[in-house]
Amino acid sequence: MPTGVPIEFARLTKSFGNVDAVSDLTLTVEPGQVTGFLGPNGAGKTTTLRMLLGLVQPSSGTATFGGTPYARLASPLATVGASLEAASFHPGRSAHNHLAVYAQAAGLPKTAPAAALEKVGLADYGSRRVGGYSLGMRQRLGLAFALLGDPAVLVLDEPINGLDPEGIKWIRLLLRAMAAEGRTVLISSHLLSEVQQTVDDVIIISHGKLVHRGELSSLDVSDSKQVQVNADDRERLAEVIHAAGYTVSNLRSGILVDNAEAAEIGRLAFDAGIAVTALSQKRTGLEESFLTLVGEEGSL
Amino acid sequence: MRFFAAVHSEITKLLSTRLWWVLALIMVGYVALCAGGLAAIFGGFGTTGRGPAIPEAQLPLLIFSFATSVGYVFPVLLGALAVTSEFRFQSLTPTFLAQPRRTVVLGGKLLTLFLAGAAYGVIALIASIGAGAAVLGAFGIDPLLGEPDTWAFIGRSVLAMALWAAIGVGLGALVPSQIAAIVIVLAFTQFVEPLLRVGASITDWSAQVGQFLPGSASDALVGASIYTSISPSSVALDWWQGGLVLAAIAVIATVIGFFTSWRRDVS
Ligand SMILES: Nc1ncnc2c1ncn2[C@@H]1O[C@H](COP(=O)(O)OP(=O)(O)OP(=O)(O)O)[C@@H](O)[C@H]1O
Ligand SMILES: [Mg+2]
Numbered sequence: 001m002p003t004g005v006p007i008e009f010a011r012l013t014k015s016f017g018n019v020d021a022v023s024d025l026t027l028t029v030e031p032g033q034v035t036g037f038l039g040p041n042g043a044g045k046t047t048t049l050r051m052l053l054g055l056v057q058p059s060s061g062t063a064t065f066g067g068t069p070y071a072r073l074a075s076p077l078a079t080v081g082a083s084l085e086a087a088s089f090h091p092g093r094s095a096h097n098h099l100a101v102y103a104q105a106a107g108l109p110k111t112a113p114a115a116a117l118e119k120v121g122l123a124d125y126g127s128r129r130v131g132g133y134s135l136g137m138r139q140r141l142g143l144a145f146a147l148l149g150d151p152a153v154l155v156l157d158e159p160i161n162g163l164d165p166e167g168i169k170w171i172r173l174l175l176r177a178m179a180a181e182g183r184t185v186l187i188s189s190h191l192l193s194e195v196q197q198t199v200d201d202v203i204i205i206s207h208g209k210l211v212h213r214g215e216l217s218s219l220d221v222s223d224s225k226q227v228q229v230n231a232d233d234r235e236r237l238a239e240v241i242h243a244a245g246y247t248v249s250n251l252r253s254g255i256l257v258d259n260a261e262a263a264e265i266g267r268l269a270f271d272a273g274i275a276v277t278a279l280s281q282k283r284t285g286l287e288e289s290f291l292t293l294v295g296e297e298g299s300l
Numbered sequence: 301m302r303f304f305a306a307v308h309s310e311i312t313k314l315l316s317t318r319l320w321w322v323l324a325l326i327m328v329g330y331v332a333l334c335a336g337g338l339a340a341i342f343g344g345f346g347t348t349g350r351g352p353a354i355p356e357a358q359l360p361l362l363i364f365s366f367a368t369s370v371g372y373v374f375p376v377l378l379g380a381l382a383v384t385s386e387f388r389f390q391s392l393t394p395t396f397l398a399q400p401r402r403t404v405v406l407g408g409k410l411l412t413l414f415l416a417g418a419a420y421g422v423i424a425l426i427a428s429i430g431a432g433a434a435v436l437g438a439f440g441i442d443p444l445l446g447e448p449d450t451w452a453f454i455g456r457s458v459l460a461m462a463l464w465a466a467i468g469v470g471l472g473a474l475v476p477s478q479i480a481a482i483v484i485v486l487a488f489t490q491f492v493e494p495l496l497r498v499g500a501s502i503t504d505w506s507a508q509v510g511q512f513l514p515g516s517a518s519d520a521l522v523g524a525s526i527y528t529s530i531s532p533s534s535v536a537l538d539w540w541q542g543g544l545v546l547a548a549i550a551v552i553a554t555v556i557g558f559f560t561s562w563r564r565d566v567s
Binding site (some may be wrong): 107 | 313317
């Protein structure tokens with residue numbers, strides 16, 4: 001069983017002309033857990049991962065696997081498995097041959113392509129030309145390439161994109177199992193909700209800069225609580241709540257009360273003899289705190 | 301070991317898509333048609349005594365040399381497409397992930413295509429000799445297949461085709477855009493170079509320069525060509541000099557291509 005090594009970024013920077021795609025990124029991704037690498041479109045996720053994999057030359061700084069740059073790994077595919085967002089295959093080649101080409105270049109066993117296809121559920125489609133593959137099948141083939149050398153480190157750019165619900169569940173279980181075995185798993189996404197159930201740890205970047213690093217729970221800022229409530233006599237309900245010192249605003253289907261607990265608002269209505277028709281506690285979601293972190297302007 | 305793995309991988313790349321046999325098939329048809337057709341014309345006129353002044357002893361090699369004189373464009377295309385398709389389909393990403401040493405990958409490609417070009421040479425010669433000898437034989441002309449000269453010619457032709465495929469690799473690295481590379485190959489080999497060669501043969505000093513054109517160098521290496529028969533030039537390189545010129549073009553183009561496109565960021 002390969003044991004994971006940490007991924008280390010140190011002052012990693014990349015500019016394309018006057019666009020600072022990645023600025024001064026310093027962090028470590030630990031083995032044994034799934035780390036989500038998040039940021040809106042154009043945040044610099046792909047550029048960071050390509051620098052890590054030796055495909056893009058950093059302007060300055062380093063990205064290594066336990067101190068060793070990708071290009072100096074003794075057997076790269078057997079150490080790091082990577083799949084990047086771009087569909088990188090010749091459409092006229094079969095999936096099996098596609099994998100065989102790279103297994104041979106990396107000196108992996110002859111059985112590696114078939115084993116990788118089996119792992120991602122493409123065993124029956126191995127002899128088909130990749131050009132005819134659906135988006136989800138291509139995504140799985142990209143993952144098969146990553147798994148080819150049974151690597152200790154997995155680096156996946158947007159692996160969930162294009163998968164159906166069943167596929168998402170499957171990849172979630174696979175990644176969790178790999179992390180549980182002690183491997184290092186780093187996956188990128190531009191949607192927190194997409195990876196929310198998969199990751200233990202999150203790294204959030206925006207405009208090429210690190211904006212948040214921590215456990216997933218650290219994002220759950222539930223200090224601003226809201227209650228949504230409704231009654232037949234909505235106006236009187238609003239007056240009663242307002243009189244108790246709360247800030248209220250009107251929704252299409254009720255009243256929104258800031259900084260309140262549902263139990264307290266329910267009691268107020270009960271005391272005033274108002275029958276509520278709806279009452280629910282709203283918490284600021286992860287996605288909202290994510291959006292707050294990456295900035296109001298959102299993507300690009 | 302690492303280099304051997306790269307060559308192994310490149311051979312699989314080449315053989316796992318349709319391109320190699322589609323190109324080979326067209327080459328066989330084209331070369332056989334030219335060789336057979338000209339054998340019929342020369343053989344037919346020769347027997348009626350009104351033929352061009354080509355001695356019967358030179359006729360077989362001239363006809364067999366269609367393998368290279370018209371066939372050389374196919375190994376060039378094969379080599380160029382082997383490189384440009386990596387850019388076009390973004391397969392440089394997995395290629396460089398499997399082997400991050402980019403010199404090893406390009407070197408492996410160069411050797412692989414050199415071997416594939418040699419194989420194309422063998423196929424093209426089977427086509428030109430098969431069609432040419434059959435037609436010559438039908439007109440009662442000895443195709444001279446047992447002569448040592450013929451076999452030396454065959455060896456030099458295979459080498460020429462191998463070098464042409466290597467030139468294709470260099471061109472692909474220099475011009476990574478697939479469409480642009482194809483247009484350049486076709487325009488240069490079918491139009492620009494033939495014109496330059498005819499033009500260069502007009503004066504002595506231009507003929508000195510013209511002998512270094514890749515097509516002229518290739519004909520010098522092979523030792524027989526329809527072009528040199530049509531417009532015999534006052535000067536020509538020795539066969540080994542022709543081979544060196546082709547090898548130099550292949551190596552220089554590949555090295556420049558390495559620095560201009562191969563070493564770049566893959567994104
Ligand atoms: N080769 C390149 N040349 C110029 N600019 C580039 C290049 N590659 C990326 N960029 C720029 O760098 C920035 C970061 O791009 P990157 O692809 O890394 O973002 P991303 O986080 O992966 O976005 P997405 O979620 O859309 O995939 C963008 O502004 C992009 O336009
Ligand atoms: Mg991206």
